[in-house]
Amino acid sequence: MTPKTKEELRVTALSGTLPMLSSIQLSWLKRKVGEPKGYVNRKYAWCGECGSPLPKETKSLVGRLSANSRIICSFCGKELALTPSNGSKQCERFYFTLVTVCQEFQVFRHFLVSKVSNKGMNFHISHTEVVQNWINPSGKETVLARSTTAGYYCDQWILSSDMSVKRPVRSHGSSIYDINPNYIYPYRRYIPTLKRNGFYGDFFDLAPSTLTKRILTNSDCEFLLKTRQISLLKYACVRGLDRIPHKESVNICVRHRYTVKSADLWLDMMDTLFFLGKDIRSPFYVCPSDLRSAHDWAVEQKERADRKRRLEEERETARVWEERYRAEKGRFFSLSMSDGRIFIRPLLSVSEFAEEGDRMHHCVFANGYYMREDSLILTARDMEGNRLETVEIDLKGFSVVQSRGACNSMTKWHDQIINLVTGNMHRIREICLSSRISA
Template sequence: MKLRPVTKSQAEWAIRECSDHYAYRLKSGKNTCTDCGHTWNTDCKTDKCVCPHCGMKLDVKNTQERKISGKMCFNVLRMTGKYQTLRMFVIFAEMRKGKKAEYNIVEICQYWVAPNGQCEVIGLRRSMSFYVDCFAFGSGMEIRSNDEVFSFIARDFPMYPKVKIMSSLHIDVVGNKFFGISPAKCISRFLSLPQLETLMKNDTKDVFNYFLNNPTNCRYCWASYKVAKRHRYEFHDLGLWCDYIKMLKTCKKDVHNPHFICP
């Protein structure tokens, strides 16, 4: 399935909200808006102002410089057919004094989450660099097994506010800020682990967070967890307890028996 390029309203939002906008100010009091190129005079000394021509909010730079370039990432979370998609873009800004700023938007990654929670990531190859947001822009979008950088970008960079979430998901993931993990990972976890919804309603935040971040243990120890909970067992270290349950299973002990699972 092919996705359409970034829409006009998404691009306008990204330019307005995700990229820095400056007014170059000279000692004489002459300001230049780097967004539209308009110049005007003022004697105020504030470090923020609004361009009287294009209305953009600007950070004032007292400088003789003539050119700035910058880049920033942003995310778009939508539905494509029955799939949840999370797309990531980089916006490049090129600002020259007296000229209209130029913006260029490039897609770097797509997450596809199926209704059963299965998740794939298609993205550009990373270039060898110290910076996390450097990509080989000619490399083409391919399935990537390691999505560490993408999930970092998805978690920490702005999201286009008009999001659309799969209707089968009953948890307000947006309102809960995706529980501090990458949006695609969060949605995929909730779809593939129905236990999380139960935990969220009936358990402590710590327990919920532990199982959200350790899905394998959640699946593996769930039955035992329910039995232990029914016997009012107090979990001091859930991670350690899960390891203990795995050990019991390896030793072929009955992991539904409170005698074993509530040490």
């Protein structure tokens, strides 16, 4: 793209004055780039550093290689991570970044480095500068970069193209020109404004250009950096947040010298506490000594509140069903049966369904058994009134569908209850027949 603004024209001119990589920088890059590897297949094994053959027994490891499979090359003396390979040539790509200053601009120069290993030869590297991020003290960025292909992948550079001004292209939530490099040259230069805003040389595994722009343009990110709330800073940068969630709570953390170790966990806990109506300005909630336990406690409290709310909604629905239930099942309300040790009767209202479900810890209320036209629900109790089991009867087949105790268990009274209900099934049948005749 042709430069249009004065700053773009100026940056394009300044870019031409930047030096090429020095021999010292290239020497450092050659020493550091890529993990030394040994390549193995069923035919041969060779060192990716010097190209020399590895011992014959190394070939027998094919199919059994793991991340810990290593060997020392007897020729170059380097420890090699063994990797399966089908060819005699391997190429790895990395990003290498120079951090420098040009006049008032903070400049990040990104190089695409290729490490080529050939069987029988020492490895060699090649490099091409693909992106330059020029950021002025106010945080405004100008990007110079090579062109890319129109494919899905965001780093398919056309290396033969010229460096030109680019507009930010978003991919996976960030600009493809905000590169997070594999290697950063240790000798770095920073503009005074960046140092003034609290930056001290660590990019915290973020793209250097992303962090720099956020520090220079966003006061909240500057605040998080200066107070060393790094987890929250990374959270804000990755998600592109203009404001920190729960800023008042963050201030409490800073005031009490509490460092948030996991931003995701802490912010989730703050959202939950806010939902519960807790005081999220209290150090008791905001600065837990055990974040994981405090988070789990808050989630448990929210789940309880959700269950209570759902139960209230279900009970409100049940009130609507109360009259209908009495109309449909009222003819059975006078029914009772006993053998002197067990007493069985129908549940007389929807509220009794709710109480039965709560006490017995099963779903007779939650699953709306009171709405089933062809079912009659009975409660079996001992002579002292203690609940034993809940019984469901099919009013079409006149049989016991199920009889469950607390937590859907079968109690020692189960067979006795089934026998008692079965022995009185003719009474239930008679009530049904009489109601049909009267109808």
